[in-house]
Amino acid sequence: MPWEIAQITTKIHLHDLPEALLQQIFSFIEPTRARNSASLVCRRWRDLERRTRSSLSLRGNPFTIPYPPSPFPSFPSLSSLDLSNLSPWGCPLSNTPLLVGPTLPDKFPGVNSLKLYSRDPTALISLTHHWPKLKRVKLVRWHNRPSGAGITIGSDLHPLFENCGEIEEIDLNEFYCWTEDVTEAIRSYPLVAKGLTGLDLMLANATDGFRASELVSISEVCPNLQRLVAPCVFNPRYMDFVNDETLRKLATNCPHLTTLHLVDPTPINLNNNPGAVNNLPEDNPSAITPACLETLFSSLPLTDFSLDLSHPILEVGPALEALGQRRAGPLVKNLKLGYFQGVCIGKWLHLDGVAVCGGLESLCLKNCADLSDASLSAIARGCTRLSRFDLIGCDLVTELGIQQLAIGLRQTLKDLSVSRCPLISAPALVKVLKPVRRWLERLHLDCIWTGSKAENGGAEHDLLDDNNLNGLCEPQSKRRRYEYEEDLEGFGATGTVNGGCSQWPESWECLRELSLWLPAGEFLFPLRDIGFEDCPILSSITIKVEGNCRAKPDPRTFGLSILSHFRELSKMKLDLGEAIGYAFTAPFGQMDLSLWERFYLHGIGDLFLQELDYWPPQDREVNQRSLSLPATGLIQMCFRLRKLFIHGTAHEHFMRFFLQMPNLRDVQLREDYYPAPENDMSTEMRDESCGRFELALNSRLVLD
Structure with a gap:
């Protein structure tokens, strides 16, 4: 049976x-x-x-996409369509009437969310006629807007407002245009703008932001906005800068804002000047005052707030306490503060400033000159829900403060980023993160790779594994010291505070993404030696190199081979865009960029990569950032690679090396570089050569 x-x-x-x-x-x-x-x-x-x-992303050249015979099964449930990778070399979609005309609307009738690579307005003109009920649109364009008779102020966005009357969200985070384009287009269609609930206006490669009048004008015609992200001019030296009055008008015109991100796009390089934050003159404060912030917090139901400035705001602690203690409206969950002073004093057991915001899940503190280890300890005690914490450019913070933060948030912290803090070294930071190794999923280290020295005599800080926590507890009261010792013992430390902490977990069980910063010419530090010997699911790594290679000695290998023991590592971002060298000819005893690329890429073939984002080094004097022959040959050795994104220029005969890679399916030139125009005297890739490469790439037989 x-x-x-x-x-x-x-x-x-x-x-x-x-x-x-x-x-x-x-x-x-x-x-x-x-x-x-x-x-x-x-x-x-x-x-x-x-x-x-429900979602689909189309890739490849629209001229070479095979069209199956009719009838062709449609996608009735598809609501999100991504066409940003359909024409990576810039071919206008208007030149493919078979694809844009009857094909896309027939196969995807229910699309309400669209992501489009828009080289010129013709793409939007062709598509928005067929999808008039679009709700969300994201435009992509990494390069300068083309010049022509039909390109005027706001013409890139006019078709969207003219044909899509029900549009709710617009994302221009990766779209290169001018601020006056956005302002003119929104003001020209007030009825459509009234229905907008989300605007992301960060604008790709934006070096200037919205003026006060432009920001107020946008808020007047968009009263129902719930999310606003925009770069702004906060510098008081400029005319029409954003000040207290601008923020008050913004809160009055858009009373439903729950997400507000205002960023000053002025670049500030602190890597070459670690003390730049503390050296700011006190008589050059920001035009935004704590009183205005307190009014803003009480007027809007903010749950996600970001104010990243280039001038300091002094004594903001009471305003942040008002944000955390407000009774009306939801609790703030995400907070990013740039150049805020007095964020948290952390004196004794009293919670002040941002430590009062107990509902925070994500916190970013940038260029806070008076932030100390005691401040981080208070934040760990007050913000017990934090799962993401970013610390950027804080001169007074040491590894001991990070250690207190890690112990206090060991059950919740999953994403940690530490950048440009001169008193913190990367090896020591990894050492004090033992309490959260088991739970961290993402880690970013932008620190020096030598031993961290304290200012008092240059002595190194005593870390947790050194079996000496007296230095950690010294600035605290006796009561707090005893609480700290009990906390350590409860987590698994053996014996008293001086008895060691042998029970801390050694494995990074959940770490999926790792990001590192290295100075130019330095070797990749053996990650096993500093505590990354056990990362079983590490799948993505980002390495950024910054500095001048011209005065560095002749190196041998960068050290990518040491990453081969991470068996699950499949995605890498290698950013050499800020590494400066000689493009063509170098003086006697110096190396050109091709040799530096060989230095950095040697051993990349030993890794198990499937996706690679690569920024070649550059020579700013001749505006040159191109892929060299040694780099092409070394990248070609990555036989498992499926996606290759080069953020720079290249020559066609170099690109054809990649056709010998058996699994490669997607190759793109990205960022602000673009195929050279026909009247350019360089030998870099043009539209026709890019098309030939695409045709050869797509005509190959790829098994998977």
């Missing part, structure tokens, strides 16, 4: 399930590659997959 039952059950197939149940099962499949594989099983599975897909 059991054998007969088993024989009967083996004849049951997945296709025997009812159509509605099988369709429900397919709707639970989220990974894109899993869906693509399922659609290749049979025609029925292909139809089910397309009927249940």
Whole structure:
């Protein structure tokens, strides 16, 4: 009898399930590659997959996309469509009437969220006619706007407002245009602007921000805004700068704002001047005052607030306390403060400033000159829900403050970033993060790689593993010291405070993303030696190199081979864009950029990478940032690579080396670089050569 039952059950197939149940099962499949594989099983599975897909990203050249014969199964449930990678070399979609005309609207009738690479207004003009009910639109353009007779102020956005009357959210975070383009387009269509609830106006490569009059004008025609992200001019030396009165008008015109990000895009390089924050003159404060901030916090239901300035705001503690103690409205969850002074004093057991905001889940403190280790200890005691913490350019913070923060937030902290803090070294920072190793998922280290020295005599700080916590508890009261010792013992420390902490976890069980900063010419530090010997699921790493290579000695290898023991590492971002060298000819005894690229990329073929973002080094004197022959040959050795994004220029005969990579499916030139125009005397890739490379890339047979 059991054998007969088993024989009967083996004849049951997945296709025997009812159509509605099988369709429900397919709707639970989220990974894109899993869906693509399922659609290749049979025609029925292909139809089910397309009927249940909600988002889709199209890649490749629109001239070479094969069009199946009619009838072609449509995607009735598709609501989000990404066309930003469909034309990576800048071919206007208006030149492909078969794709833009009847094909896209017929196959994707329910699209309400669109991401589009818009080289000129013709792409929006062609598409918005077919999708007049778009709700969310994100435009992408990394390069300068093209010049032509039809390109006027606001013309890039006019088709969107003219044809899509129900638009709610616009994202221009990766779109290169001018602030007057946005202001003119929004003001020209007040009825459409009245329905907008979200505006991300950060604008790619923005060096200037919105003036006070422009920001107020946008808020007047968009009274229902709930999310606003914009770069602004806060410098009092400029005319029409954003001040207290501007923020008050913004709060009055848009009373429903829950997310407000205002950023000063003025670049400030602190890596070459670590004391730049503390050396700011006190008579050059920001035009924003704490009293205005307190009014802003009481007027708006803010849950996500960011104010990143280039001039300091003094004594902001009481305003932040008012934000954390307000009774009306929801609790603030995300906070980013740039150049705020007096954020948290952390004196004794009293909680002040930002430490009062107990509902915070994400906190970023940037260029806070008076932030200390005691401040971090108070934040850890007051903000017990923090899962993300970013610390940038704080001169007084040491590893001991990070250690107190890690112990206090060991159950919640998952994302930590420490950048440009001169008293913190990367090896020592990794050492004090033992309390949160088991839970951290993302870690960014932008610190010096030598031993961290204190100002008093140059002695190193006593760390947790040194079995000496007297230095950590010294600035605190006796009561707080005893509480700290009990906290350590409760977490697993053996014995008293001087008895060591052998029970701290050694494995980074959840670490998926690691980001490192290194000075130019230095070697990649052996990560195993500083505590990264056990990272079982590390899948993404970012390495940024910054500095002048011209005065550095002749190196041998950078050290990428030491990453080969991370077996799950599949994605890398190698940013050499801020590494400066000689592009063509170098003086006697110096190396040109091609040799530096060989130095940095040597050993990349030993890794198990599937995706690579690469920024070549540059020579600013000749405005040169191009892929060299040694770099091309070394990248070609990554046989498992599937996606390659080069943020720079390249030559066609160098790019053809990549055609020999068996698994490579997607290659793009990105950022502010663009195929050279036909009248350019350089030999870099142009539109026609890019098209030839794309055709050769897509005509290859890739097994997976």
